Amino acid sequence: MYLIYGMYHCFNIVTNVEEKPEAVLIRAIEPIDGIDLMKKRRKTDVIRNLCSGPGKLCQAMSITRETNGVDLCKSDVYVTENKDVDSKDIISTPRVNIDYAGEAKDYPWRYMIKDNKFISKK
Numbered sequence: 001m002y003l004i005y006g007m008y009h010c011f012n013i014v015t016n017v018e019e020k021p022e023a024v025l026i027r028a029i030e031p032i033d034g035i036d037l038m039k040k041r042r043k044t045d046v047i048r049n050l051c052s053g054p055g056k057l058c059q060a061m062s063i064t065r066e067t068n069g070v071d072l073c074k075s076d077v078y079v080t081e082n083k084d085v086d087s088k089d090i091i092s093t094p095r096v097n098i099d100y101a102g103e104a105k106d107y108p109w110r111y112m113i114k115d116n117k118f119i120s121k122k
Contacts, residue, residue: 001068007116008055013072013079026066027110028052030118033062053120096121 016022038060
């Protein structure tokens with residue numbers, strides 16, 4: 001977890017062991033369960049806007065710095081595999097809003113489900 005712009009929480013999943021700083025920023029999710037609570041937390045009825053950005057996602061799911069360090073295998077915050085998505089429908093694109101990253105700004109390290117309307121930015 002970290003705070004960006006002094007106001008938005010961002011949710012990372014660390015993908016390696018301690019002292020190996022490898023992580024994935026979760027930029028957006030498709031809301032499936034708990035939508036009424038997410039609407040209340042985000043103060044919107046527009047489902048597409050509930051979790052379509054890292055700050056929105058954290059606000060909708062009440063993920064804060066207090067969530068930092070939780071074990072995603074043993075807590076209320078967890079990740080599951082979506083078995084309904086065929087691997088051919090997972091695409092990669094360059095990341096967004098990282099113009100400062102030199103040549104890495106064009107690396108195709110942003111993964112999403114093709115044609116999913118819940119992504120953060122096209």
